Amino acid sequence: MSQAIQQSVAVNIKKNEAFAATAERLIPELFYEVCRPQHLIKVIASEEAVHGWRTEVVQSADELPSLALGKGDEVILDFGKHLVGKLSLHIGPDGSPPDAPLFLKVTLGEMPVEMGESFAEYKGWLSRSWLQEETYHLDVLPHTLHMERRYSFRYLKLQVLDTSVKYKVTFDDVSCTTVTSASPEMIVPLKHPDGELARIDEVSIKTLEDCMQEVFEDGPKRDRRLWLGDLRLQALANYETFKNYDLVKRCLYLFAAYPTDKGLISANLFMKPVVIPDDTYLFDYSLFFVASLSDYYEATQDMDTLxxxxxxxxRQIELSLERLDTHDIVQDDNSWWAFIDWKDQLSKVASAQAILIYNMKSALQLATILEDHNQEFLQLRIEQLTAAALQFLWSDKLHYFVSGEQQQISWASQIWMILAGVIDEAKGKELLVRLLEEKPGLSLSTPYMMHHLIEALIQVGERERATLEIKKYWGQMVKDGADTFWELYDPENKNFSPYGSYLINSYCHAWSCTPSYFIRKYHL
Amino acid sequence: MSQAIQQSVAVNIKKNEAFAATAERLIPELFYEVCRPQHLIKVIASEEAVHGWRTEVVQSADELPSLALGKGDEVILDFGKHLVGKLSLHIGPDGSPPDAPLFLKVTLGEMPVEMGESFAEYKGWLSRSWLQEETYHLDVLPHTLHMERRYSFRYLKLQVLDTSVKYKVTFDDVSCTTVTSASPEMIVPLKHPDGELARIDEVSIKTLEDCMQEVFEDGPKRDRRLWLGDLRLQALANYETFKNYDLVKRCLYLFAAYPTDKGLISANLFMKPVVIPDDTYLFDYSLFFVASLSDYYEATQDMDTLxxxxxxxxRQIELSLERLDTHDIVQDDNSWWAFIDWKDQLSKVASAQAILIYNMKSALQLATILEDHNQEFLQLRIEQLTAAALQFLWSDKLHYFVSGEQQQISWASQIWMILAGVIDEAKGKELLVRLLEEKPGLSLSTPYMMHHLIEALIQVGERERATLEIKKYWGQMVKDGADTFWELYDPENKNFSPYGSYLINSYCHAWSCTPSYFIRKYHL
Structure with a gap:
């Protein structure tokens, strides 16, 4: 998910101190690695390349210290892989003693386009403060510049805005100390006979690794928050790879520690300066606490946490049920928000109805394990909501689930209804195959929704088609240069950004890391 | 002086460890004071104002914390006086939890023009890195931003380049911790009946105070180095005001600690990361070591140092004498440089000849005190150089001293010949009065050369004229808004800058602080 959803609600937070303390105790060990640039490169405008920019190696990064850079000079360094960490630059003077400060600009990018296009031209609606660039005045040289902030990047541009006519500078050492809470020792090599899937698995794991910090972040370049919807998918991938169960547990306790006084869980948490639940509440994200807890229990059998x-x-189920109208259908009005997908025109009622049912089924499983008295209630309401969905959201005329007053057909609605088991496996298979065949209505925008398409295909037994779709989507992203998977990707419109500029897209994004989950869990 | 003189010489430095250790032991105590802004102001284009900008108070700075600033908003703060120190800004969020970093631009200026004109337009040839502006990305709010560098300013502009649509920021506390090695307790109030002179004295003292740091700096905004020519004038003002004799002693030892292997003293020293003598050597500046030592002895009677x-x-005298031709006149060619004044067209031979004689006379006094065997040699050579000056540099036809092949007449040549006593007091008086009457040839560019005009007027007994000239020059600077005296000032061309832009001029500059010396020493 991302931070710019505008639904803000004035609420009172009722902090659960015991849960917060548990989360605090589970702050993960962090792993560090020092990486250095591999190449000096240039970026070249290219119509074939994604966003119109490709890279070309100029020389080895070993040559960097021998280059003296004066006013107006610049170099672009390629670290050879995506990194999340802090940068250090050792900068020396060359020539007379420096008689004026060094005025230096540092630009970091996950993608070649961030090296090629000027951030000054940025006109997106998301804050430009996410664009990774800094300027420094260094009064005394030599100096080791330890850049304070953490960056997410592969490419680094150093621009000497000014020195003086009497001296230049050299960059004697450039390094990045990466950070993650993912232990590489936990990864079992896949050794997949299909090289493309093996590569997709690698890139998925790197994506997850770079998003695993003190919490599961949604994207280390931008936002950096703990979002519930992203957490759910990261946790699934984590169970098949790094197996950092405590990090999932920590995140669940964090969400549970900061509900509203009614018990509603925020869509996301800020981690600094202290934990703050965002004032954004999403119908689907709050509900996914249930599924996430269920997944966690399935992976760990941790009864105490459950x-x-x-x-x-x-409580998330109870609060969500309050949104139903007299027909047991989720009500659409201005007082709620569900995410579902990055798609402005999308009617979210049908998906939300299905997501509610989906999570109620998770809740019923948990209630059964716990021998909770709400089992019967859940069973009854699942049946009622399912019946309502079939009665009011299925169109016999259109042969698709429809949503909202406009009877909108969207892929999201079909996928979620299948995942929620509103129709049986056979009908689900027929619907899904027909959907992919006919391609009606609103399609999918994000790897997040693509995940659910793949999950649905596997659920209805279409494993080969699932593998094919993974290759068509994530495989094409690899071919387009991804060394971590991107927040947004539309093979038909590679410049797509919901923010008005692909410069601000996140190119290492948690919700895109799930191919490893599919490949490893389902042995694709 | 300033840093951009291009004469660089490849030399070997022969460090005197004992002198360096003495200088190290004399590192001064520093005095700190916390200052806060007085007003929120705006700057307004105005044809009457210096550089075309004046300020207008908008409201009290006490109102600042109540202002929430979003993307594109800015405030300008006026601290009410010139400051040298470090800034702290306490910044808080206003609205939803900050879901994107704060992107903040901070611009500092000594003058309204630095608030009014964009630094992006700067086209001077001095490094733009001296323009005082920084940008910051702050990931976590609230935050106290302790800006690392030391600034020289009165005005502070805060521009919110971006936050996000969900929050704004407030500046809850803004403060500057000033630093100086000048103890305010040492100042004896002047209580001068002439209010204008009293104010000029105040501004002079503030100028000196802000330039007194771990050494006598030439200008705290730019450069910040120890220049010998500036030191000499600062020391004179210091003896009449702060009386920090040890700081002068420290600076003399610093210069003496880093001569070339021939014994030549650099025009200036860099103080960081370690003491480094600049590779700029100026004929006049090296010689002024003699006068500076003589002035120091006169003020302190410190025989050990002498x-x-x-x-x-x-040694500076000996090396300077090597520049004489067979007629005992300073040779002009491409292998030397003298500063004299910021005036490109100025022929420096006559001034240099006079400055050599001037310092030889100081040397003779010191040799006499020390009973040094070079007294006779100095006496003889002073007479020979004086005779040569009168024979070759005085024009009977033009009735002025002339310089160079073009027989150039300049004010600098006349003033220095008078100060050197090449002509007697009566003739000097006649020459100087006629100079100010006829205004021939090249006039003066800097407060540095203005100092020498005033000194010459006093030397020939024209005290009233000296007072008048101080008021016309420094008094007009005060009327034009100076709360410290400027590096450059031409009442006829207030936009003058030898650097191609008045944005980069220094508006608190050591060599401009000497009115207090004149007013207090000579009881003007």
């Missing part, structure tokens, strides 16, 4: 967090999970 | 530094001083 027992402790169950009331929080069940 | 005895220890005398060989260094005498």
């Amino acid at each position: 027992r402790e967090l169950w009331p929080t999970a069940f | 005895r220890e530094l005398w060989p260094t001083a005498f």
Whole structure:
């Protein structure tokens, strides 16, 4: 997810101190690695390349210290892979003693386009403060510049805005100390006979690794928050790879520690300066606490956590049920928001109805394990909501689920109804195959929704088609240069950005890391 | 002086460890004071104002914390007086939790023009890195931003380049911790009946105070180095005001500690990362070591220092005499440089000849005190150089001293010949009065050369005229808004800059601080 959803609600937070303390105790060990640039490169405008920019190696980065850079000079360094960490630059003077400060601009980018296009031209609606660039005045040289902020990048541009006519500068050492809470030792090599899937798995794992910090972040370049919807998918990939169960547990406790006084869980948490629940509440994200807890229990059998967090999970169901109208259908009005996908025109009612049912089924499983008295209630309401969905959201005329007053057909609605089991497996298979055949209505925008398409295909037994779709989507992203998977990707419109500029897109994004989950869990 | 003189010489430095250790022991105590802004102001284009900008108070700075600033908003703060120190800004969020970093631009200026004109337009030839502006990305709010560098300013502009649509920021506290090695307790109030002179004295003292740091800096906004020519004038003002004799002593030892292997003293020293003598050597500046030592002895009667530094001083005379041609006149060619004044067309031969004689007379005084065997040699050579000056540099036809092949008449040549006593007091008086009457040839560019005009007027007994000229020059600067005296000032061309832009001029500059010396020493 991302931070710019505008639904803000004035609420009172009722902090659960015990849960917060548990989360605090689970702050993960961090792993560090020092990386150095591989190449000096240039970026070249190219119509074939994504966003119109490709890179070309100029020389080895070993040559960097021998280059003296004066006013107006610049170099672009390629670290050879995506990194999340802090930069250090050792800068020396060359010539007379420096008689004026060094005025230096540093630009970092995950993609060649960030090296090629000027950030000054940025006109997106998301804050330009996410664009990774800094300027420094260094009064004394030599100097080791330890850049304070953490960056997410592969490419680094150093521009000497000014020195003086009497001296230039050299960059004697440039390094990045990367950080992650993912232990590389936990990864079991895949050794997949299909090289393309093996590569997709590698890139997925790197994506997850770079997003695993003190929490599961959604994107280390931008935002850096703990979002519930992203957490759910990261956790699934994590169970098949790094197996950092405590990090998932920590995140669940964090969400449970900061509900509203009604018990509603925020869509995301800020981690600094202290933990702050965002004032954004999303119908689907709050509900995914239930599924996430269920997935966690399935992976760990951690009954203590399940027992402790169950009331929080069940409360999300109760609050969501309050949104139903007299027909047991989720009501659409201006007082709510569901994410579903990055698609402005998307009617979210049908997907939200299905997501509610989906999570109620997770809740029922947990209630059964816990022998909770709400089992019967859940069973009854699942049946009622399913019946309502079939009665009011299925169009016999259109042969698709429809959403909203406009009877909108969208892929999201079909996929979620299948995932929620509103129709049986056979009908689901027929619907999904027909959907991919006929391609009606609103398609998918994000790797997040693509994940759910793949999950649905596997659920209805279409494993080969699932593999094919993974290759068509994530495989094409690899071919387009991804060394971590991107927040947004539309093979038909590679410049797509919901923010008005692809410069601000995140190119290492948590919700895109799930191919490893599919490939490893389902042995694709 | 300033840093951009291009004469660089490849030399070997022969460090005197004992002198360096003495200088190190004399690192001064520093005095700190916390200052806060007085007003929120705006700057307004105005044809009457210096550089075309005046300020207008908008409201009290006490109102600042109540202002929430979003993308594109800015405030300008006026601290009410010139400051040298470090800034701290306490910045808080206003609105939803900050979901994007704050992108902040901070611009500092000594003059309204630095608030009014964009630094992006700067086209001077001095490094733009001296323009005082910084940008910051702050990931976490609230935050106290302790800006690392030391600034020289009165005005502070805060521009919010971006936040996000969900929050703004407030500046809850803004403060500057000033620093100086000048103890305010040492100042004896002047209580001068002439209010204008009293104010000129105040501004002079503030100028000196802000330039007194770990050494006598030439200008705290730019350069910040120890220049010998500036040191000499600062020391004179210091003896009449702050009386920090040890700081002068420290600076003399610093210069003496880093001569070339021939014994030549650099025009200036860099103080960081370690003491480094600049590779700029100026004929006049090296010689002024002699006058500076003589002034120091006169102020302190510190015979130990005199005895220890005398060989260094005498060596400057010896080396300067090597520049004489067979007629005992300073040779002009491409292998030397003298500063004299910021005036490109100025022929420097006559001034240099006079400055050599001037310092030889200082040397003779010191040699007499020390009973040094070079007294006779100095006496003889002073007479020979004086005779040569009168024979070859005085024009009977033009009735002025002339310089160079073009027989150039300049004010600098006349003033220095008078100060050197090449002509007697009566003739000097006649020459100087006629100079100010006829205004021939090249006039003066800097407060540095203005100082020498005033000194010459006093020397020939024209005290009233000296007072008048101080008021016409420094008094007019005060009327034009100076709260410290400027590096450059031409009442006829207030936009003058030798650097191609008045944005980069220094508006608190050591060599401009000497009115207090004149007013207090000579009871003007």
